[in-house]
Amino acid sequence: MSDFDAIDSLLAAVGPEAGLPSPQVRQELRERARLSKAQVARALGVSPSTVAGWESGRDPVGEMRTKYAYLLDGLAAKFATDTAPVTPPAAEPAVAQPPAAAESPPASPAPEEGGEGDEVEVLAVPEPCVLCGGMARTRVAGFAQHLDPAGCQAAAAAPDKPTAPPSPPETAPARKPSSHASRTTTRPSERSRGPARRAFQEPSGPVDLIAQAVQAALAEHHGDVEAATAALLKRAIPDAMRLLDETRKGARYDVIAHPWIPDILKKQTSRGADQIWEARPKWTRRELPPGAHEVTALDINGAYLSALKTHLPLGQLEHSAGLPHDRRRAGVHLITPPVWEHEQVLPNPIGNRDEPGPLWVTEPTLRLLLRLSGPKYALCAPPEIHESYTSGATENLLEKFRIALKDARDTAIEQGDEVTLEYVKAMYSKFVSTMGESNYNRELYRPDWMHIIRSQAFANLWLKALKAHDEGLMVVRVMGTDELHVTGDWRGVFPEGRGVTEVKVKDTYTAGAGTAGHTGTEGEGEEG
Incomplete structure (x- = not known):
């Protein structure tokens, strides 16, 4: 490119932004043309959930805005000269069925x-x-x-x-999410046809997307592992969203990707936090029995990856007060936590909180407290629920996404593939951390999901501490998402390895009378 070509490119970039019609008109033009969001997304090189966001009020920028405006202008011009009536569009298919499957009789509906x-x-x-x-x-x-x-x-x-x-007044109908809220591309799937009941109908599955991305990065950088890894980490967020779209094909639910969010889930200041308490553990046993004790610091593998299996609200959060907990719904809850009387041997399930009184917690924290207050454990009184913001929920919303990442991770460990291992780690950790108020992921704005997944990781760690205690180990420390310090024969309680259901040794040290002690680390990171 000559200097003048470069200058022309700069001048073109500085020109006025392309005009866009209103979000409602954008959606109407697409639907009138009988185009799915997936078709538009493929043409523009974005994900379907990005198109959904544009139709809910968000605007693309730069070159993508110009391309989108060009498409909409073309559709508007076509329909301006087309006076024939247009057939209303049929519902978007979730995934194209192969010819053989399409000819098979539909199976009976089943979840x-x-x-x-x-x-x-x-x-x-x-x-x-x-x-x-x-x-x-x-x-x-x-x-x-x-x-x-x-x-x-x-x-x-x-x-x-x-x-x-309509239903009679005494039967409350399920609320339809507000029209301005954008959705991901998931539609009710066609019932699986024939005995196979496959989740994915395309020849390349989600794990293949991960392998193909790694192979392409290595080829582009001529086998330079460090350069390929750096390139993959930079694109981890959009690649994770693409993988999510792929794994959501065939799902039965629409998911609202940019819903209305209550003030408690918004940051109180530009650099501050919102009002949700995630119950992150930061606990050290105050007193040890007499003598010196050999302590093993265990590292919980893939804590956030495991936490993707949690109850997530599908739609926009709705407020309620004075109602008992509904296990079919999930969200955030204002509770007065119960008194915890086992601080000497186990951490408080709500973490270290100095201020008394009610606080907003997430679904995993509430469910953990309710479980511990039940007859099986009877470790505390039930929490008092004052009000909630919830929506209908499922525990398996991200399950196919989680399994795709887990399978890729397991294969990478087996093959000693550190590039894929770092790439997968970045995908799930950044997916969790950027779905709140972040400029790095604008395809999904669910701070409630972010808090719920993080809290689920903390709840999972707490339950491992409880298991260690119940199996006769002495719990010495519980920190962050993945750090558990114990004494005793821990291998009889936890399997050792690098799998997500296993633990590995992070450190060993001696604690107790006459020892220098050990400060350890707080387990801020997520291991691969």
């Missing part, structure tokens, strides 16, 4: 993502489906939905068809 908090309820009185607005006779994860996508497609293809009478 695709099972697990606690994901039950299908049969409604005595139909309620509006959150996806198409038609009347549905089933509710999943707190939302009325058609289990058979043909029901949604039929309703979308005939929007003027009168629906069934």
Whole structure:
């Protein structure tokens, strides 16, 4: 490129920004053209959830804004000269079915993502489906939905068809998320056809995406491991979002990616924190029995990766007060925690908190306290719930995403592939840390998810401390997401290794009378 070409490029970049129509018009133009968000995303080189964000009010910038404006201008010009009536678009298919699968008879409806908090309820009185607005006779994860996508497609293809009478006043219908909230591309999947019931219909699966990215980076940098790793770490966030979109294909739920957020989940100052307490443990046993003790500092592998399996709210959070805990919903809760009387041998489940009184906690912290107050453990009184912000939830929302990362991680460990190992670690750790108020990930704004996943990691660590205590080990320290210090035969309690269900030795030291002690570390990082 000559100097004048470079100057021309700069002048072009400084020109006025391309104009964009309103978000509603953007969506109408796409739907009138019978284009899916996935088709638009592929043409522009972005993810479908990015397109969803543009249709909810966010604006692209730079060259991407110019490309998007060019597409919308072209659609508007086409329809300005096209006076023929346009057939309303059918619902977007979640994933293209292979010809053989398409010819197979549909299997009977059954939950695709099972697990606690994901039950299908049969409604005595139909309620509006959150996806198409038609009347549905089933509710999943707190939302009325058609289990058979043909029901949604039929309703979308005939929007003027009168629906069934609304529910009587005594039956509260499931709320449809507000129209301004953007969604990811997940639609109710077509029921799995035939006996195979495969989650992914494309020849390349999520793990292949990870392997292909690593191979491409190594090829681009001529086998330079350090340069390839650095390049992969820089693109970990967009690659994680692409992987999420891939693993959400065939899922039955729409997920609101940019919902309205209550003030308690917003930062109080530009550099401050919000009001959510994550219950991060930072505890050291005050007194040890007489004598010297050999202590092993254990490192919990892939703490955030394991924490992706947690109850996450699907839709916009809704406020409630004075209601008991509903296990089918998840969110954040204002509670008065119970008195903890076991501080000498186990940390407080809500972490180190000096101020008494109510505080906002996440779903994992509340569920942990309720579990510990139950008859199995009876370690404390139940927490008092004052108010909550919750939505219908499922524990398996990110399960396919988690398994894809775990499988890639396991393979990398087996093959001694440190490039893939660092890449996978960056994908899941940055995915968690940037879904709040971050400039690095604008495709997903769920600070409630961020707090819930982090708190789940802390709750998982606390439960490992409880297991160690119950198995006769002495718990000496519990720190951060992944650090557990114990004395005794820990190998009889925890398997050793690098897998996510295993632990590895981080340090060993002697503590007790006549020893210098050990300060240790706080386990801030996430191991690969």
